[in-house]
Amino acid sequence: QVQLQESGPGLVKPSQTLSLTCTVSGGSIASFTHYWSWIRQRPGKGLEWIGCVFSRGDAYYNPSLESRVTISVDTSKNQFYLEMSAVTAADTGIYYCAKEPDVWGRGTLVTVSS
Amino acid sequence: DIQMTQSPSSLSASVGGRVTITCQASQDINNYLNWFQLKPGRAPKLLISDASHLEPGVPSRFSGSGSGTHFTFTISGLQPEDTATYFCQQYENLPRTFGQGTRLEIK
Numbered sequence: 062q063v064q065l066q067e068s069g070p071g072l073v074k075p076s077q078t079l080s081l082t083c084t085v086s087g088g089s090i091a092s093f094t095h096y097w098s099w100i101r102q103r104p105g106k107g108l109e110w111i112g113c114v115f116s117r118g119d120a121y122y123n124p125s126l127e128s129r130v131t132i133s134v135d136t137s138k139n140q141f142y143l144e145m146s147a148v149t150a151a152d153t154g155i156y157y158c159a160k161e162p163d164v165w166g167r168g169t170l171v172t173v174s175s
Numbered sequence: 176d177i178q179m180t181q182s183p184s185s186l187s188a189s190v191g192g193r194v195t196i197t198c199q200a201s202q203d204i205n206n207y208l209n210w211f212q213l214k215p216g217r218a219p220k221l222l223i224s225d226a227s228h229l230e231p232g233v234p235s236r237f238s239g240s241g242s243g244t245h246f247t248f249t250i251s252g253l254q255p256e257d258t259a260t261y262f263c264q265q266y267e268n269l270p271r272t273f274g275q276g277t278r279l280e281i282k
Contacts, residue, residue, distance in 0.1 A: 065218075098271075108211075108219075108262055108273040123270040124176070157219065162209045162266065163230065165218040 063088040065158050065166035073152075073173050079145040083158030083166060084138075091116050091136040098161050099132060099143045102168075103154035113161075114141055148173045177201050177265050181274025189282045193251045196277045198263035200244045207267040210239055210248045213260045213276070222261075223248065255281050 069081035083097070090097065096113040103109065112122035114132045122130050126145070134141040145152060155168040178201035188194045198208065210223040221230050223239040226246055236252045250257055258281045263274040 102213075107275045108213075108264070110271040110273070112270075121269050125270075159219075161271070162211075162224060162264070163221045165220075167216065167218045 063160060063164050065160065065164060067156060067158050067166045067169040069156075069169060069171070071170055071172060073148055073171060074175050075149055075173055076147055079143070079148050079152065079171055079173070081143040081156055081158075081169065081171070083141050083143075085140065085160075089136070090134060090139050090141065093160070095160055096121075097134065097141045098159045100157045100159055100165075101154045102157070103151070106154075111143065111145075111156075150174065176270055177204060177268055177272050179263055179265055179272050179274040181263055181277060183277060184275060185278040185280070187280040187282055188253055190253055190255060192253045193249065194253065194279060196248045196261055196263075198241075198246045198248070198274050200246075200265055200267075203243050204265045204267035206242050207265055208239075208241070208246050209264045209266065210237075211262045211264065213262060214258075219262075250279075253281055257281055 066084045098113040099111040114120040120132045129146045131144045157168045159165040180199040206226040208226045212220045227239045261277045
């Protein structure tokens with residue numbers, strides 16, 4: 062049974078880069094043809110799809126965030142990653158990694174503040 | 176992007192009651208619609224896929240229907256543990272998009 066766990070700093074300063082890791086257990090990323098996603102929920106707002114990556118490395122991003130986001134994968138570590146640059150307070154929220162649609166991590170809270 | 180308009184934004188109902196949430200897509204999404212349950216501190220849970228397919232292990236009091244651009248999600252025989260926020264999501268196109276969410280309170 063595949064499980065996902067997000068990790069990374071809970072506090073990021075404005076203008077810096079947010080970096081998160083999603084560790085996959087119970088299965089090999091490389092064995093799935095499916096994509097691996099990042100999704101966030103900001104305070105008072107709904108869920109927002111950030112983007113996804115396939116095990117071969119192809120990535121797709123939400124156009125609203127594309128200029129600031131990079132999603133990558135390391136099959137040897139069974140992990141995939143989110144980097145979001147030039148963060149502001151508006152990027153504060155809970156960040157989820159997922160093997161859509163049925164396997165999600167519990168989410169990690171990221172606060173952007175000086 | 177496909178816009179998903181979900182309503183209502185919140186509702187309150189009694190144990191044993193029934194509630195319905197609607198989701199309207201800005202274009203035809205060919206039944207490529209999921210419904211999720213979100214509780215604080217927990218991983219979002221997929222309840223329904225393909226607009227009406229109940230996921231394994233999900234109680235039969237949850238149901239979904241609709242096609243094209245108009246979809247509904249119903250919970251019958253409400254239980255206290257159904258207190259949560261519910262979201263629809265289209266997966267016809269990238270980027271995936273979600274409805275604004277419906278916060279359900281069980282009285």
